[in-house]
Amino acid sequence: MKxxxxxxxxxxxxxxxxxxxxxxxDEIDILSYVKSCNxxxxxxxxxxxGNRTGGIYCVSEGIIxxxxxxxxxxxxxxxxxxxGDVFGFxxxxxxxxxxxxxxxxxxxxxxxxxxxxxxxxxxxNTNFSMFIxxxxxxxxxxxxxxxxxIAQKNVRERLAEILLLxxxxxxxxxxxxxxxxxxxxxxxxxxGTATESVIRLLSEFKKDGIVKLNxxxxxxxxxxxxxxxxxxY
Amino acid sequence: MKxxxxxxxxxxxxxxxxxxxxxxxDEIDILSYVKSCNxxxxxxxxxxxGNRTGGIYCVSEGIIxxxxxxxxxxxxxxxxxxxGDVFGFxxxxxxxxxxxxxxxxxxxxxxxxxxxxxxxxxxxNTNFSMFIxxxxxxxxxxxxxxxxxIAQKNVRERLAEILLLxxxxxxxxxxxxxxxxxxxxxxxxxxGTATESVIRLLSEFKKDGIVKLNxxxxxxxxxxxxxxxxxxY
DNA sequence: CGGGCAGTTGACCCCGCTCAAGCGCGGTGG
DNA sequence: CCACCGCGCTTGAGCGGGGTCAACTGCCCG
Numbered sequence: 001m002k003x004x005x006x007x008x009x010x011x012x013x014x015x016x017x018x019x020x021x022x023x024x025x026d027e028i029d030i031l032s033y034v035k036s037c038n039x040x041x042x043x044x045x046x047x048x049x050g051n052r053t054g055g056i057y058c059v060s061e062g063i064i065x066x067x068x069x070x071x072x073x074x075x076x077x078x079x080x081x082x083x084g085d086v087f088g089f090x091x092x093x094x095x096x097x098x099x100x101x102x103x104x105x106x107x108x109x110x111x112x113x114x115x116x117x118x119x120x121x122x123x124x125n126t127n128f129s130m131f132i133x134x135x136x137x138x139x140x141x142x143x144x145x146x147x148x149x150i151a152q153k154n155v156r157e158r159l160a161e162i163l164l165l166x167x168x169x170x171x172x173x174x175x176x177x178x179x180x181x182x183x184x185x186x187x188x189x190x191x192g193t194a195t196e197s198v199i200r201l202l203s204e205f206k207k208d209g210i211v212k213l214n215x216x217x218x219x220x221x222x223x224x225x226x227x228x229x230x231x232x233y
Numbered sequence: 234m235k236x237x238x239x240x241x242x243x244x245x246x247x248x249x250x251x252x253x254x255x256x257x258x259d260e261i262d263i264l265s266y267v268k269s270c271n272x273x274x275x276x277x278x279x280x281x282x283g284n285r286t287g288g289i290y291c292v293s294e295g296i297i298x299x300x301x302x303x304x305x306x307x308x309x310x311x312x313x314x315x316x317g318d319v320f321g322f323x324x325x326x327x328x329x330x331x332x333x334x335x336x337x338x339x340x341x342x343x344x345x346x347x348x349x350x351x352x353x354x355x356x357x358n359t360n361f362s363m364f365i366x367x368x369x370x371x372x373x374x375x376x377x378x379x380x381x382x383i384a385q386k387n388v389r390e391r392l393a394e395i396l397l398l399x400x401x402x403x404x405x406x407x408x409x410x411x412x413x414x415x416x417x418x419x420x421x422x423x424x425g426t427a428t429e430s431v432i433r434l435l436s437e438f439k440k441d442g443i444v445k446l447n448x449x450x451x452x453x454x455x456x457x458x459x460x461x462x463x464x465x466y
Numbered sequence: 467c468g469g470g471c472a473g474t475t476g477a478c479c480c481c482g483c484t485c486a487a488g489c490g491c492g493g494t495g496g
Numbered sequence: 497c498c499a500c501c502g503c504g505c506t507t508g509a510g511c512g513g514g515g516t517c518a519a520c521t522g523c524c525c526g
Contacts, residue, residue, distance in 0.1 A: 068380075068381045070385040071385050090373055091370075091374075094367055094371045099374045122366070126357075129363075136373055137323045140369055143380060144332050145301075145332065146380055147311060147376060148303050148311075152303040155514065183473090194515050195473085196474080196514090199475085215472090388481080417505065429483080430483075432505065448491085449504095
């Protein structure tokens with residue numbers, strides 16, 4: 001039985017994923033031989049910060065959070081990965097241990113590619129390495145932006161920004177509800193604040209008719225007003 | 234007259250700079266043909282955020298700050314570059330405008346390499362591109378760490394951390410004074426706080442015998458105590 | 467029906483920002 | 497050489513954003 005029969009979803013990576021479009025036909029063949037796919041449920045840990053990982057991952061389905069553990073075990077969420085994203089290459093390429101813990105937010109299937117093979121591709125395929133280079137430089141730009149926001153904006157402004165960002169990244173279902181379900185604590189972990197502050201501000205937004213709330217379902221009503229809140233300067 | 238006679242300092246890049254050690258002899262020859270060197274004094278701007286840059290820079294002497302301009306024009310300093318560092322490749326490789334403004338802190342000589350040539354090297358020399366890849370991934374790790382610090386540590390803890398970081402990066406002169414001279418405002422721009430807060434905390438550190446202050450000269454007396462202050466968790 | 471956890475709300479208070487005034491050093495011009 | 501000016505630095509007062517703690521609610525699940 002071929003692997004692709006048991007886990008057909010994994011074909012996604014090679015056919016449609018933007019990253020692997022830069023590989024040649026032969027390289028794709030090698031890849032499908034060495035890769036391994038796995039399903040994960042919400043809460044599963046892919047890897048822990050401080051560990052060596054030995055490979056990179058590609059998301060064929062689901063949502064992943066990357067966070068650092070801080071004071072009192074408080075999670076600081078750095079970013080998310082979703083369908084089509086690759087992650088885990090940072091520590092491989094910088095030759096450092098993983099700098100974030102990676103957990104599943106929405107049940108996922110991930111493909112794993114051993115670093116030896118990944119590095120071979122990087123070394124031999126210029127288009128592929130250029131793409132990864134571009135990716136890491138984009139992420140660096142995002143991180144720089146985030147440093148400024150967190151240093152200079154207040155919690156209200158940052159929360160509004162995060163809501164818009166989640167909207168851009170994950171979109172909404174047919175009812176206009178954000179396609180990502182986060183606990184208030186996780187939201188606080190992105191914004192960089194206390195859970196209670198997120199709750200208070202969300203219900204303030206609700207009162208002002210900017211969002212609708214139903215447990216973890218968040219619907220953005222007035223994105224223009226959210227934009228006005230973040231962009232105060 | 235050869236270029237190296239008028240600006241001999243520029244030989245540094247090719248002979249000793251870690252980045253360019255990955256180029257071949259032939260490539261170095263090309264490089265010395267296309268590069269151009271310039272001297273800058275404190276306060277000079279190398280490029281502005283939002284602009285296209287057209288090339289990368291290598292520091293043969295001096296110190297450079299990279300910052301984003303935020304609310305009310307408040308500078309958020311993201312990082313520094315010093316002798317031997319290259320910068321400006323992020324925006325070239327991500328194909329975005331510069332995300333930071335780059336200014337001279339301590340008078341500098343910089344070599345400029347047009348992006349066309351830089352990209353050729355990246356495309357044709359695997360060792361070189363691997364090195365740049367590693368560099369950007371390291372920077373990304375640093376940025377992630379900084380996000381967590383700024384989100385979770387208080388100003389006192391962050392200031393202590395920055396002092397130690399400046400000590401690691403720039404060292405001290407024979408009197409133990411930090412080899413980088415920053416205004417209180419610039420320090421505040423790194424820590425992500427108000428100038429007055431930096432001043433108050435510095436004089437508190439002084440009172441406790443942790444640092445000695447003489448205008449912009451900062452001498453770290455008790456680095457262990459600084460470490461203890463940052464590492465509270 | 468009860469236990470547990472996420473979510474919510476209120477009270478309190480402290481960190482750190484802002485505003486304002488004063489200080490000191492270095493540069494400039496008379 | 498001194499007087500003046502201005503910028504960077506310092507200090508104090510005041511206050512508000514947001515963190516912490518505690519109590520309560522509501523939903524889910526066994």
